[in-house]
Amino acid sequence: MTGMAMPAVPAPPQQRTNTQPSSRPRTSRALTIMSLAILSIVIAAALSLVTRHGGRYPWTASGEPEKPVPVWTNPADALEYVPVTARSFQMGCLPTDAQCGADERPRHKVVIQRGFRIGRTEVTVLAFSRFALATRYVTEADREGFSHVFHAGALERKPGVSWGKPGFTQTPEHPVVNVSWNDAAAFCKWAGGRLPTEAEWEVAARAGQEGRVFPWGQAEALLLDGQPLANAADESAKKKASLAPIVGGYDDGFAYTSPVKAFPPNAFGLYGMAGNAAEWCLDRYSAGFYRASEGTDPVGPADGADRVVRGGSFVSLLGSLRASSRFHLRPSMRNDHTGFRCVIEGPLPGER
Ligand SMILES: [Ca+2]
Numbered sequence: 578m579t580g581m582a583m584p585a586v587p588a589p590p591q592q593r594t595n596t597q598p599s600s601r602p603r604t605s606r607a608l609t610i611m612s613l614a615i616l617s618i619v620i621a622a623a624l625s626l627v628t629r630h631g632g633r634y635p636w637t638a639s640g641e642p643e644k645p646v647p648v649w650t651n652p653a654d655a656l657e658y659v660p661v662t663a664r665s666f667q668m669g670c671l672p673t674d675a676q677c678g679a680d681e682r683p684r685h686k687v688v689i690q691r692g693f694r695i696g697r698t699e700v701t702v703l704a705f706s707r708f709a710l711a712t713r714y715v716t717e718a719d720r721e722g723f724s725h726v727f728h729a730g731a732l733e734r735k736p737g738v739s740w741g742k743p744g745f746t747q748t749p750e751h752p753v754v755n756v757s758w759n760d761a762a763a764f765c766k767w768a769g770g771r772l773p774t775e776a777e778w779e780v781a782a783r784a785g786q787e788g789r790v791f792p793w794g795q796a797e798a799l800l801l802d803g804q805p806l807a808n809a810a811d812e813s814a815k816k817k818a819s820l821a822p823i824v825g826g827y828d829d830g831f832a833y834t835s836p837v838k839a840f841p842p843n844a845f846g847l848y849g850m851a852g853n854a855a856e857w858c859l860d861r862y863s864a865g866f867y868r869a870s871e872g873t874d875p876v877g878p879a880d881g882a883d884r885v886v887r888g889g890s891f892v893s894l895l896g897s898l899r900a901s902s903r904f905h906l907r908p909s910m911r912n913d914h915t916g917f918r919c920v921i922e923g924p925l926p927g928e929r
Contacts, residue, residue, distance in 0.1 A: 636801075646659055646842075651694075655704060661693055663691055694770075699849050701753060703749035703750065704753070706741075712763075717909055719741075725910070726738060757911040776875050778888075779901065784844035799824060805829040852890060854916030855886050857885075858877075860876060863877070883906055885904070886905060887902070887904070
């Protein structure tokens with residue numbers, strides 16, 4: 578950094594016509610300054626790269642060392658996507674999961690026949706603003722003049738709230754919220770994809786690690802080596818947003834949304850599969866769908882008024898952060914803690 582701050586020394590006028598031998602020290606000094614400047618730029622770029630790629634956490638949320646992720650940047654929305662190869666997995670709650678809901682049973686085998694790419698993070702405010710600007714899209718909250726905020730344990734209709742005016746401070750790297758399923762589906766179409774099916778979402782959240790209650794593992798502890806693992810309803814939210822109930826004694830530092838990469842990724846390199854913003858899925862919701870699901874590339878029931886929401890958010894307790902936890906909302910519903918990520922269909926390299 579000191580190299581960049583060093584001013585270039587102006588040469589005295591009489592030296593401008595100096596012969597070659599006497600200009601050598603000046604040349605040498607200039608080269609040193611230039612070298613220091615280049616070194617500073619390289620160090621700054623490296624630090625920026627490390628920060629952008631989650632270097633704050635050299636380990637995943639489940640404690641393993643973070644592996645290199647074959648990230649693809651979608652030119653349409655400028656967001657990072659991660660490939661998930663074709664695979665089968667056990668969908669639904671574990672028999673030992675005391676918080677399992679009836680709609681998470683039975684745990685059953687699901688086959689995903691084709692690989693897909695899924696957003697590495699939730700769709701950011703920056704990406705959504707690009708979409709809104711490019712398409713002149715007006716969200717349902719903007720069109721109707723209100724959204725919903727979580728207050729005193731319930732959703733409350735609030736005029737003037739929208740994705741651009743959530744009622745709390747967001748940076749461009751926070752997840753967009755106050756978007757309906759219809760808004761989210763429109764964004765994903767613009768980005769060249771669609772919302773993830775519920776099965777795609779869950780296989781991505783589990784990240785190849787079978788038999789886990791939470792995306793990070795079995796333990797209900799939201800801390801690993803003293804570091805918070807997810808943006809949940811915490812002491813910060815209680816203090817700054819009067820949120821209740823909260824996970825007592827847990828402080829993740831964020832009363833509302835956090836930057837999308839503020840917490841460690843899962844084993845696939847995906848951020849925010851638990852907490853921060855809840856996420857819309859493609860499927861219609863049916864409480865009994867798992868009993869009827871055919872198990873191969875499920876896309877949800879044909880009928881149903883609501884759409885599935887997954888992953889929990891900054892207003893969630895531990896039960897909603899579980900990998901199998903299911904929620905559902907009307908497709909026109911929007912609130913201050915629900916966002917989404919998109920899927921781009923395959924084939925992936927090596928697949929047909
Ligand atoms: Ca929080």
